[in-house]
Structure formats: structure tokens, C-alpha cells
Amino acid sequence: MRHNVYIYILIMFAVIYAIRVLPLTLVRKQIKNRFLRSFLYYVPYITLAVMTFPAIVEVTQSPIAGAAALVVGIVLAWCGAGLFPVALSCCATVFILELFL
Amino acid sequence: MKTEKNRRSAFLRGMRDGLPIGLGYLAVSFSLGIAARNIGMTAVQGFIMSWFGVASAGEYAAMTVIGAAAPYIEMVLVSLIANARYLLMSFALSQRLDPKLSVLHRLLIGYAVTDELFGIAIAQPKPLDPVYSYGSYAVAIPMWAIGTALGVIAGNVLPLSVVSALSVALFGMFIAVIIPPAKQDKVVLLFVALSFAFSFAASRLPLVSTLSDSARVIILTLVLSAAAAVFFPVRPDDMEEADI
Numbered sequence: 001m002r003h004n005v006y007i008y009i010l011i012m013f014a015v016i017y018a019i020r021v022l023p024l025t026l027v028r029k030q031i032k033n034r035f036l037r038s039f040l041y042y043v044p045y046i047t048l049a050v051m052t053f054p055a056i057v058e059v060t061q062s063p064i065a066g067a068a069a070l071v072v073g074i075v076l077a078w079c080g081a082g083l084f085p086v087a088l089s090c091c092a093t094v095f096i097l098e099l100f101l
Numbered sequence: 102m103k104t105e106k107n108r109r110s111a112f113l114r115g116m117r118d119g120l121p122i123g124l125g126y127l128a129v130s131f132s133l134g135i136a137a138r139n140i141g142m143t144a145v146q147g148f149i150m151s152w153f154g155v156a157s158a159g160e161y162a163a164m165t166v167i168g169a170a171a172p173y174i175e176m177v178l179v180s181l182i183a184n185a186r187y188l189l190m191s192f193a194l195s196q197r198l199d200p201k202l203s204v205l206h207r208l209l210i211g212y213a214v215t216d217e218l219f220g221i222a223i224a225q226p227k228p229l230d231p232v233y234s235y236g237s238y239a240v241a242i243p244m245w246a247i248g249t250a251l252g253v254i255a256g257n258v259l260p261l262s263v264v265s266a267l268s269v270a271l272f273g274m275f276i277a278v279i280i281p282p283a284k285q286d287k288v289v290l291l292f293v294a295l296s297f298a299f300s301f302a303a304s305r306l307p308l309v310s311t312l313s314d315s316a317r318v319i320i321l322t323l324v325l326s327a328a329a330a331v332f333f334p335v336r337p338d339d340m341e342e343a344d345i
Contacts, residue, residue, distance in 0.1 A: 044186030090273030
């Protein structure tokens, strides 16, 4: 790593903290601009989706196990399972499948 | 004026509601710690990152920048994108505070606006008692930071099969965040599918695949979100539901 990890962390913290605190301290009204509101509405889901795939099939030893975890996670979340059960089921799927693959 | 006793009871209520959140954090941040170890971060660095970041996707995105040894400006952009949803939450939360609440309290509440801690704060009667939030933070933040450090340490000790299994916990959490809204809103569903497809293509295509992971995340998020906002603008009354 050429760069200093602590400087990276400091920059990350400064940006995240500004994002969290500026609306609370400065802005007391809702955003009016329709494009901006829509954009901000979609950003979280799209960025999480982009980060999840294909990364999930690249972190596991077997890509098939990672892909299976993705499917299991989607099905369970679709059926209403919460954050913690979904995360654990994904782990269990990978663990079990990699015993055989 | 609030009495000392009221403050203490609000703090304790916050701690009680923060405990189950903290337990979930412990497991997920463990997975984050494994990711930190994979890019060569130490347990202390992982602990500090989580103590100050208190953000799963935000920290994971930051690690893609650190792992790629990308320029510092990329950390700024990635952090803006990966944490943009907190901007929405803080907007929503700002409507819940006593208008006369001091800036100091606002600065403290803003420290840990996360999906879960925001969720329990919103469920409180209006105006939100900041002391309640501090109670929940006092339990959840240390567990988040400790879990990350443990992930870095234990990632070296645990067998490869267990590390491999645990490394998907973080993605499982991301899935659990994006799927429920995708089920309710077909546009979100469409764009989640498009995100998967474009992200996969971008990691394979010549030229684009030479970009760092974090640069790909920024570009794809900006392009796809802008497209969604242009073609499927959200009606203001939908937003009220969707924000929270």
C-alpha cells in the first residue's frame, strides 16, 4: 500500500460524518428538486447491488458456492427474513457447499 | 426541564434497544474484519475504521479503495456514493428533532446514523430524546468496532472454509437491505437486476475492467441512478414512505 491507511480512514470519516451531520444541523427543510430526490432514493440500492455482484462469487473459494449464497439470500429476503438470518444463511450455504465442491 | 432520572431511563431504554442491534453488528462486522485482513489491514486499523465509520457498505467500499491503493480523491467520491443513503436518513431524522435542540446534540446524534440505529430512533415518539440515541450508540458502536477487530485477528486463525463462509455475511446483509424495497417497487427491482448485469459486465469487459473496483462502483452507481431518476422519477408522496 503506497498510501497511508490512517489518512484513508480520516478521509472516509470526514465524508461520512459530513453526510450524516449536515442535514441535521444546517438543513431543516426537505429537498424539493424532483430529480435530486429520485436520484438519492435510488442510489443506496444501486450501489449496494453493484458492490454485491460479482464480488460475492469472488470472495468464496468456489464461485458456485458464492452464487448459491446470492440466490439463497435473495429468496429468503424476498420471503421476509431479516438482516441477521439472511446473512447467516448465506454463510451456511457457502460452508455446506464447499464441503462437497 | 428533564430530570437526571428521566435522562438515565432514556439512556437505559436506548441501551436495551441497542443490544440486539449490537449482536447483529458483531456478526456482520466480523465479516468486515475478514475483508480488512484480506487487504492487509491490522486489527487496530480495523477497530479505528469501524469506531469512526459505523457504516457497513461505506467501510467495505472504503476497503476497495485502500486495497487498490487508489488516489485519496477516490476515497472522497466512493464515501460520498456508498453513504449517500445516510443523507436521506439524516434529512428524515432532522424532522424528528426538537427545533430548539442544540447544535452539540445534533453533532452527536449524527455520529451514528445507520440503517438500524436510525430505524429505532424513528420509532421513538417525536421529538426524539437524544439521550435515547446515545444509549443505543453506547452499546452498538463498541460491538461494531470489536467485531471488526476480531474478524481481522480470527481471520488468521480460523480454517479457510470458515473464513470463506463468513466472508459472505456482509453481502448477505446488503441483500437483506435491497430486496424488501425491490419487492415493493418494481423499478428498484429492475435496477437491482441491471446493477448486477452491468457490474458483472464491467468486471469482464476490456478497458472498463482495468478501472479500480471503487471507480467502477462510482461510475455505475452514478449512471444507473441518474437513469432511474430520469426515466422513473419518484412522486413526493412515495418518498415519505420510502425514506423510512
